[in-house]
Amino acid sequence: xxxxxxxxxxxxxxxxxxxxxxxxxxxxxxxxxxxxxxxxxxxxxxxxxxxxxxxxxxxxxxxxxxxxxxxxxxxxxxxxxxxxxxxxxxxxxxxxxxxxxxxxxxxxxxxxxxxxxxxxxxxxxxxxxxxxxxxxxxxxxxxxxxxxxxxxxxxxxxxxxxxxxxxxxxxxxxxxxxxxxxxxxxxxxxxxxxxxxxxxxxxxxxxxxxxxxxxxxxxxxxxxxxxxxxxxxxxxxxxxxxxxxxxxxxxxxxxxxxxxxxxxxxxxxxxxxxxxxxxxxxxxxxxxxxxxxxxxxxxxxxxxxxxxxxxxxxxxxxxxxxxxxxxxxxxxxxxxxxxxxxxxxxxxxxxxxxxxxxxxxxxxxxxxxxxxxxxxxxxxxxxxxxxxxxxxxxxxxxxxxxxxxxxxxxxxxxxxxxxxxxxxxxxxxxxxxxxxxxxxxxxxxxxxxxxxxxxxxxxxxxxxxxxxxxxxxxxxxxxxxxxxxxxxxxxxxxxxxxxxxxxxxxxxxxxxxxxxxxxxxxxxxxxxxxxxxxxxxxxxxxxxxxxxxxxxxxxxxxxxxxxxxxxxxxxxxxxxxxxxxxxxxxxxxxxxxxxxxxxxxxxxxxxxxxxxxxxxxxxxxxxxxxxxx
Numbered sequence: 001x002x003x004x005x006x007x008x009x010x011x012x013x014x015x016x017x018x019x020x021x022x023x024x025x026x027x028x029x030x031x032x033x034x035x036x037x038x039x040x041x042x043x044x045x046x047x048x049x050x051x052x053x054x055x056x057x058x059x060x061x062x063x064x065x066x067x068x069x070x071x072x073x074x075x076x077x078x079x080x081x082x083x084x085x086x087x088x089x090x091x092x093x094x095x096x097x098x099x100x101x102x103x104x105x106x107x108x109x110x111x112x113x114x115x116x117x118x119x120x121x122x123x124x125x126x127x128x129x130x131x132x133x134x135x136x137x138x139x140x141x142x143x144x145x146x147x148x149x150x151x152x153x154x155x156x157x158x159x160x161x162x163x164x165x166x167x168x169x170x171x172x173x174x175x176x177x178x179x180x181x182x183x184x185x186x187x188x189x190x191x192x193x194x195x196x197x198x199x200x201x202x203x204x205x206x207x208x209x210x211x212x213x214x215x216x217x218x219x220x221x222x223x224x225x226x227x228x229x230x231x232x233x234x235x236x237x238x239x240x241x242x243x244x245x246x247x248x249x250x251x252x253x254x255x256x257x258x259x260x261x262x263x264x265x266x267x268x269x270x271x272x273x274x275x276x277x278x279x280x281x282x283x284x285x286x287x288x289x290x291x292x293x294x295x296x297x298x299x300x301x302x303x304x305x306x307x308x309x310x311x312x313x314x315x316x317x318x319x320x321x322x323x324x325x326x327x328x329x330x331x332x333x334x335x336x337x338x339x340x341x342x343x344x345x346x347x348x349x350x351x352x353x354x355x356x357x358x359x360x361x362x363x364x365x366x367x368x369x370x371x372x373x374x375x376x377x378x379x380x381x382x383x384x385x386x387x388x389x390x391x392x393x394x395x396x397x398x399x400x401x402x403x404x405x406x407x408x409x410x411x412x413x414x415x416x417x418x419x420x421x422x423x424x425x426x427x428x429x430x431x432x433x434x435x436x437x438x439x440x441x442x443x444x445x446x447x448x449x450x451x452x453x454x455x456x457x458x459x460x461x462x463x464x465x466x467x468x469x470x471x472x473x474x475x476x477x478x479x480x481x482x483x484x485x486x487x488x489x490x491x492x493x494x495x496x497x498x499x500x501x502x503x504x505x506x507x508x509x510x511x512x513x514x515x516x517x518x519x520x521x522x523x524x525x526x527x528x529x530x531x532x533x534x535x536x537x538x539x540x541x542x543x544x545x546x547x548x549x550x551x552x553x554x555x556x557x558x559x560x561x562x563x564x565x566x567x568x569x570x571x572x573x574x575x576x577x578x579x580x581x582x583x584x585x586x587x588x589x590x591x592x593x594x595x596x597x598x599x600x601x602x603x604x605x606x607x608x609x610x611x612x613x614x615x616x617x618x619x620x621x622x623x624x625x626x627x628x629x
Contacts, residue, residue: 303553381409
């Protein structure tokens with residue numbers, strides 16, 4: 001379309017734009033599939049020529065429907081402006097997502113417009129494409145931040161966290177089924193591509209529009225810049241939000257600093273992991289205060305401080321802890337409880353497990369990989385080093401190979417396929433906690449020792465079985481989405497787990513539960529009660545005078561349950577029948593019973609390993625207590 005057919009004539013100030021620039025101002029828009037700002041109006045000569053244009057071409061759709069074309073052009077321009085403002089003003093936290101956030105003036109838009117107006121035509125076109133793609137990427141990262149803040153209590157790390165997206169997809173498959181999970185993944189990918197493409201087209205369109213009306217664009221840019229400066233100086237706000245915005249620049253700067261810090265952290269952590277106070281400690285000097293004891297380390301999924309202190313969830317959980325304390329006391333057990341601050345929040349259970357076991361702060365995937373690729377001593381591998389325990393893992397959430405077993409020093413690991421379960425899954429959880437504990441008793445803890453066949457292999461196994469057990473147990477029934485939930489049944493009713501089919505069918509649908517926040521929180525509380533009842537009941541029925549149980553949470557539940565400003569604290573409890581075991585930690589000042597008090601000590605989770613190894617290591621003038629078989 002010839003520029004001379006436009007009704008809006010360029011002023012003298014615009015004449016500096018070359019004919020080539022004017023052509024490219026229209027060309028890319030047509031190529032991009034977007035309409036120009038308005039349909040051309042015919043000159044008198046062209047009008048008198050009828051429906052045919054002066055150049056002899058056939059009339060276009062815009063020629064036949066000028067009013068509709070003009071409306072679509074204006075709508076497309078308005079949509080382009082809205083998309084750019086969305087990218088520049090979108091916060092990275094859901095709590096900040098309010099209408100007032102989008103009535104601000106972004107300084108990045110002002111500087112960007114000024115830069116584009118100053119560039120020559122060819123450079124301007126290239127810059128507009130990169131600017132649009134950058135805005136699309138910024139929007140995607142902000143949306144990831146919102147999701148991560150809601151689930152993990154922190155923003156998305158572009159260096160370490162891409163692997164977690166695969167874990168999230170696996171979680172969706174386990175929770176809502178493979179077909180729906182694939183649909184969600186396709187929808188998310190389509191959204192990302194749409195944002196990148198539409199933001200680029202929007203930036204190109206607005207750039208071309210400014211080029212065609214450079215005088216007006218310049219005046220508008222200067223005016224908005226002046227308003228921004230005045231609003232900044234006077235602190236003008238709308239609904240408590242400053243009119244003058246510079247959030248996008250701050251987010252980009254923070255992202256760059258995060259990337260740099262993450263890359264530097266990789267090298268720093270490798271040096272930190274190599275330093276270990278217990279690295280060269282001989283096995284005969286480790287854990288001497290627990291010789292002859294069956295030690296069970298148990299993680300209860302998402303068992304956080306909110307479960308004990310939140311007004312909605314605490315009554316049921318606290319009652320379970322109080323009843324459990326009484327029941328275990330009647331069985332001859334005593335307990336002490338405190339708080340640990342987890343390295344993760346809302347998810348990433350393996351980061352909590354590795355922090356607790358290794359004595360190192362493992363708060364991202366890169367640290368986890370560095371740790372498990374080395375030989376840093378963990379609590380479990382310390383038991384292995386002594387040669388005095390058989391070490392096993394009971395991990396019902398494990399559905400594939402787990403090479404980390406050797407790092408943790410485990411003689412044998414039982415995953416979901418090794419526990420003999422024939423019942424249904426409960427959303428993400430492959431089996432109820434009570435079944436997992438029942439399988440643990442059947443496969444390891446309750447086996448008759450020393451009665452093997454007279455073969456070399458059997459003799460070796462008998463020697464292994466004659467040792468006490470150190471067990472690393474992970475309970476998963478309190479894993480998100482907390483519906484449907486299993487119920488506690490008699491231990492003799494469990495069998496192969498088929499009994500749980502009817503229990504699952506009678507349970508709630510997670511989609512229905514998640515429609516209301518209070519209902520989600522209620523079901524979460526019930527899941528924690530179930531896990532606690534299962535573990536306490538197991539200890540009552542199958543525990544011995546030599547059983548030592550340490551159980552704790554791996555992290556707090558997601559923010560929808562724990563709240564936006566919840567701590568990262570989780571309860572930790574040590575239960576033993578032998579008074580000498582608890583005497584060793586008398587200086588820890590933990591609260592008596594299964595429930596830690598509000599004033600109980602709060603330690604970082606990575607400090608537990610050294611405290612535990614020190615408490616149960618050799619002491620001057622002391623000898624290990626004899627097992628009470």
